[in-house]
Amino acid sequence: MPHDDFQIEPIKGLPEVPPEGEEILWQGRPNWWALAKESLSLKWVAGYFVLLAVWRFVVVMDQMPLGKAVQISIPFLILGAICCGLLMLVAYVQARSTVYTITNHRVAMRIGAALTLTLNLPYRWIDNANLDLRKSGTGTIALQTGGKTRLSYLMCWPHVRPWRMARMEPALRCIPDAANVAQILAHAAETRVSSLKATADTASMPSALPAE
Incomplete structure (x- = not known):
């Protein structure tokens, strides 16, 4: 009988149902051919x-x-x-087992072929995002977390920015239509951070004293 390794996921790419108010804005996975060339150095x-x-x-x-x-x-x-051929097979398996998710609250990355894990990166943890765009339209979006996460470079490879080991940067590797995805991410992050800041400012305001 067919078996789905991810049938326990309530929603594709996420380990649990998103809380109320959280919406999925985009989901995708790496282009396996681009992943083979860029991450596994197929041409070299x-x-x-x-x-x-x-x-x-x-x-x-x-x-x-x-x-x-x-x-x-x-x-x-x-x-x-x-x-x-083996490198292409590895790239294909890696791409098929990966799901990147952008919501209005966070970036989630379900990664790993043999050992699967899901990284949840709230926007307040992300200091910056860098887009490496290729002529084909595929690209990589690397997320700078400023040391807020303690993640293993080897455990997350190839879904990382290459050679950034001391401060590993999780990355949405070799995704199609990367420029559009970067815009979705930037808008969602800006909106979320502004909302959290406004909420924090409101909570810190002193309460009005009753008139005597």
């Missing part, structure tokens, strides 16, 4: 094995017939194809 790996094959061919071409030299070089290309 492919180029490395092509370079090995060319190097092997150049080294032996003067020592044997041309056909034999090509034969000796081909195993490097086969090994490279296998490695690239």
